[in-house]
Amino acid sequence: MRPVAIHQFVPVLAVRDAVGAHTLQVQTVLQEMGFRSEIFVAESSAELADRVHPFRSYPGRGDETSRTWLLYQCSIGNLMADFLAERQEPKLLNYHNLTPAHLLEGWDPGAVHAVTVGRYQLLQLAPGIKAAIAMSRFSELELMDAGYRSTAVVPPLLDIQSLEHEADPAALDHLRADRERGGADLLFVGRISPSKGQHDLVKALAAYRRTYDQRARLRLVGGTSSPAYREALGRFVADLGLEDAVDFAGSVTPRELVAYYVTADVFACCSDHEGFGIPLLEAMHYRVPVVAYGAAAVPETIGGGGLVIPTKSPSYVATALHRIVTDQALRQTLVSAGQARLTELEPARVRARFAGAIETLVSAG
Amino acid sequence: MTAANDSAQDARTTAESTGDGAEDFDAFRVRVLAEIDEEVRRRRASGDLTPSFEQLLHQKFERLSPTSTEGGYFSEALKLADHTAYIDAEPPLGSNFPGGEMTKRALHRLLSWYLGYLTQQVTQFTSATIRTLHLLDDRVSDLERQARSGDAAQAGSMRVESMADTKVWAELVGQRLAGLRGRVLHAECGDGTLLRALTAAHVDAYGVDPRATFLDAAASSGFDVRLEGGLEHLKVQPESSLGGLVLSGFVDHLALGDQRELVTASARALRIGGTIAIVGTNPDAWTRVASPVAIDLSPGRPLHAETWSTLLEQQGISSIEVHHQSREDGLQPVAGEGPPWEALRSNLARLGDLLFTPTSFVVVGVRQR
CATH class of the missing domain: 3.40.50.2000 (Glycogen Phosphorylase B;)
Structure with missing residues (x-):
């Protein structure tokens, strides 16, 4: 019936x-x-x-x-x-x-x-x-x-088209001021949780700054679901002398989030587990090239709309980031691939x- | 967008190969990943991104992880647990809101008998749990001391130093592994000597080794190497993912359980038709050279070639060949006729076996099922 x-x-x-x-x-x-x-x-x-x-x-x-x-x-x-x-x-x-x-x-x-x-x-x-x-x-x-x-x-x-279009002006000013000082902006959006692998992104940032770009920054947007992990991340960042390079943005408003996306050079994901991974698609929507470690459902979420890498080795991630940041044609290819992926979804x-x-x-x- | 570096390397773009649109995205992605892989090798070779730097990063974070099993961090974790075992039933009462502090004080007074009762029990429970953990720590530490394997320094000093020189076997191993389908792993690859030989034989080889200083040397030669223990790496490889496998060095000092597990993990990771080569130290040569103390206290010891062969056969590896290192030195032969000379020659042969036992062997097999 x-x-x-x-x-x-x-x-x-x-x-x-x-x-x-x-x-x-x-x-x-x-x-x-x-x-x-x-x-x-x-x-x-x-x-x-x-x-x-x-x-x-x-x-x-x-x-x-x-x-x-x-x-x-x-x-x-x-x-x-x-x-x-x-x-x-x-x-x-x-x-x-x-x-x-x-x-x-x-x-x-x-x-x-x-x-x-x-x-x-x-x-x-x-x-x-x-x-x-x-x-x-x-x-x-x-x-x-x-x-x-x-x-x-x-x-x-997910109604990706309904995502906020207007960036928060204050956040945008702040992020642009940082960019004017030089250095690439690497972005990850997701809860601060050990399963999301933010510590691997910090390692990659350390390798990236050591080799390619001493002024690069990592922006971690998202609330904290694991305070112990957040504290350890903070200490890890301090141990590596990266306090000025890692921005723990916390939970932000939709308009502030737009500001983070539109000022990012690359969206990087080292998560060990994603049941799907909506921020990967948000990054594509805001025309940010995506590079992500191929764990769990990440490869099928990206589905050809970004670069899926086989390892989280800091050297490898750093090199992949550098390639995407500096190779304009690759950036354009990834952005186009991201748009095509959004069409599928x-x-x-x-x-x-x-x-x-x-x-x-x-x-x- | 950021132009972080304008070296010739950075000037490379994908335009020349994607411009005609003929290359599909999957092929393009594979090519870009291969180029990134190549760049990583180049950076490692130049000393920019060394395995030891990666190890340092891993160690720095590992030290902060509550699940760390490395080094002596258990005691630090226990200290942290000690500090958090007491549950405070006296919350801060300050407030930014008008009347907030007064409300909190009133609530606190109303509920303190109840919360105090609960927190006392929770604190008793956490204290008992921590006490149990301390007792457990003592008992495990005792066991480690008795086994002489828990203390890293102790185990390290008594560890078997492999006498098997992979250089001796490079040609034979290269012949057996040439032309295989799939990647070939050398665990543990040290400074990359055998990788060089395998690469020269057009084998698609990569290496793993947990010793960062050795690996820096291998990486500086441009080899694809990863900072990881051989057994740990093999245990997480997908089934039938490797075309070939060379195990050397560490095979001699693993505990027996780990040696068995190594064979199981290797057979599992090897594809059907794949070849495995184990380069080992002859135990007779080892006992001849190692100190009696090391022999008695070593946490692991070399296995005979026959034992490796048996373990491999149990895991479906067949067509097994065993090669012993040829004896180049020995006692001078004596000439003479008659029973006294025969006895002398026999005794010299026995003495030669004792004194000049071949130091290493290689066991080669193919996975058939």
Whole structure:
């Protein structure tokens, strides 16, 4: 029986967050397909309070078990998964991937616990899930390993064209003033977390400055999810005498983020784990050439839109950065390749793919 | 955009090869990566980016990592745990907001009996856990002392110094590895002597070695080398990823468990039809030369060629050849007829075996399954 409603369950819904942005887009797609679709959360940011319901308030009136399907946005361990496991409605799972615990061990005990619980819940949910949609082939393989029988791959629904265009003037002035003093600007955007490999970028910067450009800077944009790692990074930077060369920008506003992108010479990523990697696409959008270590889903996210390198060796990364910074033709080729990649991930196409995947699943019953 | 350096090298652009648009992006990417690889080798050869510099960077960060297993950082990690074991139930009460401090004080007074009760238990738990860790540290340290392998200096002084000179085997190994499909790894490659021979035989070879000073020399010759232990490198190689493999030096001083693991990891990393060569020290020659103390206390010891052959066969390696280093020196032969002369010649032969045992051998095999 075709469902009349597909409600989403997401542990945390925040405005400036990849999972949150995806969930809101999915709601639009589901509603355009004619389904009633509400979002149920454990937590949400204040701006979205009127668009969500506490998950414990489900079911509401009109939610017949047989005509309502539930879609779980899975990215972290949460009590919500246990709640859903008990529900009798047909269930779908949208898998954003879970960071492997070993990448966080020692640094972030809370996160280790959360991802370990998440993996356990992923296994526990498998028998009761009709079908799962992964963000990448990398994630789909994990789902298959966890016992999910019916799977598909659809990239996250990201409306890249709706990204902020105006740069924050104050941030832009500040960053441009630095550029006028000379030296390349290397950029990475992502949470400060050991799994994101910011320490490898600092090593690469040290090698880069030693060999190619003594005035180069590394800008690390993103909030801190692991204070112990952030502290160690700070000490590492100080040990290497790079205090003036590494900018821990922290969490920034969308307009400030634009300023960082448009003043960067290259976007560099040494992450050990990405379930997809939205900032890689943002960099392409802002016409910043991308170079990234080929871990987890990074190669398929880049998909020919940047330079995927096989090692994080500081010498290698530094040399790749130098090549991109100084070879104008290569820069142009990478920027063009990035634009082509964004065309492949053009929102209308991805939304159609997602809608197609949902239609196939509900038609199959 | 930044023009960081305007040397001739930097002036290179991709324009000449991408201008006609004929080259697809994948081929272009492969070519750019190869050029970057070449540039890294060139920089290493020039001493700009040495393996020892990379090692320094790794060590500096490793020292700050709570998961570090190198050196004596366990005690530092334990100290950090000691410092954080006490849970403070007295939060700062200052506030920038009007009335904030008063509110905090009121809340603190209301909740202090409850929070104090909880934090006392948490502190008891963390203290007990830290105490357990200290006891565990003591016991592990005792075990390490007993095994004479935990103390790096002790183990280092007693370590077997390999007597197998790869130069002696360069021609034979080069012949056996020439024409193989896929890359050939030399672990541990030292200053790159064998890599030079392999490269001369048109083998696509690279090396690993954990000794940065040796590796600097290899890198300065332009070889593709990585700062890593042989066993560690092999353990993370994808299955069937190597066309050929040469193991030398470190094979002689690994503990027996590691020697077995090395063979397993090597066979796994080798593609079907790939060739492995183990250059080892003859244990008889080693016991002849090494001090009795080193022989008794060494954490690892060389294996006989026959033992390597058996371990390789157990992992599906066949067509095994064993070559012993030829004896160039020895006792002078004596001429004479009759039983006394025969006895003398027999005794001289036995003495020669004892005194002039070949120092090294190579075991070569092919992965068949």
